[in-house]
Ligand SMILES: Nc1ncnc2c1ncn2[C@@H]1O[C@H](COP(=O)(O)OP(=O)(O)O)[C@@H](O)[C@H]1O
């Protein structure tokens with residue numbers, strides 16, 4: 579286990595930013611801390627970094643089994659990169675990366691030759707070896723963030739802590755950088771905690787994702803686990819678009835209108851009245867009623883620009899709206915028209931027992 583926090587609580591005045599949080603990160607793992615703004619992600623990362631300290635006496639932060647709870651950031655050997663972690667404007671790319679090594683006390687400072695070697699290796703790793711002499715103002719936003727990451731890595735940290743490192747960049751560059759970060763991680767396998775509020779980023783980059791909600795970890799698991807088996811409506815909703823259908827339970831199935839559908843996770847079901855959760859891509863539309871397992875709906879709007887087509891629909895019985903997502907091929911085959919009536923089938927219907935309103 580390379581990073582472990584146990585029972586970490588943090589109050590700011592009467593506000594509880596973290597509420598008895600425990601988390602284990604395996605050596606070499608990349609874990610994303612994902613949650614809405616204000617859920618406590620940065621506070622947790624700062625406590626792991628040693629920039630902030632937990633409240634409770636029995637709270638613990640361990641690095642490779644060693645208790646560092648009360649040890650300040652400068653002695654923890656973590657590398658950081660933050661969204662607004664500006665580079666030194668008056669230093670070249672090379673000197674920015676070398677900075678953390680040059681400021682070391684003489685006894686632990688590498689020789690000039692070692693520094694040069696290490697920085698050159700990092701420049702290759704971030705694919706900026708041709709730009710060593712440039713200044714930050716001569717780089718794009720994405721290149722600057724790569725330099726910030728190389729600077730964090732130069733001191734050979736035991737743990738890499740990234741707080742929304744691509745947050746200030748535009749969507750296209752973010753996508754490129756997140757792929758690049760994943761490749762980099764596969765090459766160097768440094769234990770990494772990565773904060774983001776972007777679920778797509780977390781699901782694509784991380785080995786495991788911890789979902790924070792109001793200072794607590796609501797669920798932790800691989801991207802597949804949390805996407806396919808969300809433990810709560812909050813997680814389900816946070817990870818993607820959702821349609822809600824009110825229905826009732828009968829013989830282990832959920833009845834929506836007059837149509838019953840199988841449920842993916844029947845263990846959770848207790849009440850008779852319930853709300854079914856269905857992702858837009860799990861809604862199937864057809865012109866004819868395919869057996870008994872579909873209900874009628876009217877098409878309100880179609881939009882086909884983009885990589886998938888979206889069809890907005892309205893149930894005929896209670897006039898509640900919902901949205902289906904179709905592949906381009908499905909859309910072209912069906913050619914749905916606004917105003918027409920179609921039949922709807924639901925796949926992967928999920929139910930939750932706890933109350934949550936979206
Ligand atoms: N130094 C501080 N003083 C007072 N409140 C703070 C401080 N730091 C964070 N908070 C509050 O704690 C909550 C969690 O903050 P933060 O960890 O930054 O959330 P996130 O990174 O998930 O957006 C927020 O409501 C924030 O306003």
Ligand SMILES: [Mg+2]
Pocket residue numbers: 619620621
């Ligand atoms: Mg934050």
